[in-house]
Amino acid sequence: MKKLFSFIGPGTLVTAAFIGPGTVTVCTLAGVQFGFTLLWALTLSVIACVILQEMAARLGVVTQQGLSEVVKSQFEGAPIIKWVFISIIIAAIFVGNAAYEAGNISGGVLGLSTIIEEPTIQLGGYAFNYLSLVIGLLAFVLLFLGNYKVLERSLIVLVLFMSLAFIITAIATKPSLSAVFKGFVPDFSSEKLLMIIGLIGTTVVPYNLFLHASLVKEKWKSADQLPIARKDTITAVVLGGVMSMAIVISGAAIQNTEVQSAADLARGLEPVFGSAAKYILSLGLFAAGITSAITAPLAAAYVVKGCLGWKDGVKSTRFRLVWMFILFLGVLFSSLGIKSIEVIRFAQVTNGLLLPVIAIFLLWVMNKKNILGKYVNTTTQNLIGIVIVMVTLFLGIRSIWKVFENL
Incomplete structure (x- = not known):
């Protein structure tokens, strides 16, 4: 067991971060609405995630710096550009993670709420969810x-x-294997486009690139350990992809199109497969919520630490104050049932802008020999990276457009 833990590293935290309640819900709806037909889109999402996270991990191991620190170092000669860029990153990550933290905690609460009935207490005129x-x-x-x-x-x-x-x-739903395999054949039907975008968007998460680059240097200290870091990244992200596919398969077993969330899926499985499936899925949703509730504040703190050049460690007061603030907002909004639409919209806009910007910067910096030496990207990695950048740029524009459509 000790040997196993020595090979498992920060990739697990990346998986914990992107398999949150949002991913569970999107995958559930993909299964409910389109059956197995979007499993191919998840496969492409996992490949894109592996490529970008491998770059972030390689950057962290070779330079022993986080992505934020590298951003700063490349703009030292242009302080105005540097601080504009840093401000955009902090705003996007800070506000975005605060908004998503509320969703993470609410997702964990949803999972437990299907098992624990009426988890609320009255305090004054407010109903407070103690979960x-x-x-x-x-x-x-x-x-x-x-x-x-x-x-x-x-x-x-x-x-x-x-x-x-x-x-x-997923196994309990006894899916048709032939139908599952057909789901890996690409289908770009127009009615599936938004769901395809959603599946990619919930897998390739911008703050994970910052989190991964910062965490690998806690685990590995030299470029000689890159093969282990790569194996860790690939294993963890693929495991996350398998989980996402399992959720899609579970969702496909429900014929009720009124299912709107993973909690509905848990309840919907009960009459078909018995109470065991309900409890297992509910606890899975709780685990998704709690893992993402840990990683989102941690990522925000690492980003602020890197951008502002703090040299102290993760136990420092100011590092802790950052993640405490994010966690506090998440608990507050979740427990009081506050749905701050404007904050969430702003988070969508900032993260929509941040994903392609960070993907472009990451691809650029991974080709700089003065930073990475012989560990720069290969031609194949660059070609795949360019395709991913184009997709993330489309995702960013589409997410921003969707926000303005709803104004």
Whole structure:
């Protein structure tokens, strides 16, 4: 077991971050609405995620710096451009993660709410959901310990549990294998376009690039360890992809198109496959919520630390204040049921802008020999990277356009 843990690293935290309630819900709806026919889109999403996360991990291991620090170093001669760029990154990550943290905690609450009925207490004129506080406290304890190994191993256990929960649920639905295999044949029907965009958008997450580059240097200290880092990245992201596919397969078993979330999926499976499936999926959703509730504040703190050039460690007061603030907002909005539409819209705009910008910058910096030496991108990696940049640019424009359509 000790040898196994020595090979498992930050990739698990990346999986924990992108398999959140949002991903679970999008994959559920993809299965409910389109059956197995979008499994190919998930496959492409996983490939794109592996390529970008490998670049981020390589950058972190070789330079022993996070992506934020490298951003700063490339604009030292142009302070105005540097601070504009840094301000955009901090605003997008900070506000975006605060908004998504509320969703992460709410997702974990949804999972438990299908098992625990009426988890609310009345305080004055407000109905307070105590499960939000429970999840928030659990995330707080793990983050406050500030011990990378404890955090990593806690998330490994949760991710493995989450994997088993979703995969067992998918197997319980007894899907037709021939229909599943047909789902890997590309289909670009116009009515599926928005769902395809959603599946890619929930897998390729901009803050994961910052998180991964910052975390690998906690685990590996030299470029000689790159093969282990790559193996860790590929294994973890592919596992996340398998989980996402399992959720799509589970969703396809529900013929009720009124299913709107993963919690509905958990309840919908009960009459078909018994109460066991309901409980397994509900606990899987809880695990998805708590893992993402830990990684989102951590990513925000690493971004601010790198952008502002803080040299102190993860146990420093100001580092902790950043993730505490993100976690506090998430618990507050989740427990009081506050749905701040404007904040979420702003988060969509900023993250829509950030994803292609960061993808472009990452591709650019991965070709600079003065930073990476012989570890720069190969021609194949660049070609694949350019395709991913084009897709992320389309995603960014589409997400922003969708926001303005709803104004």
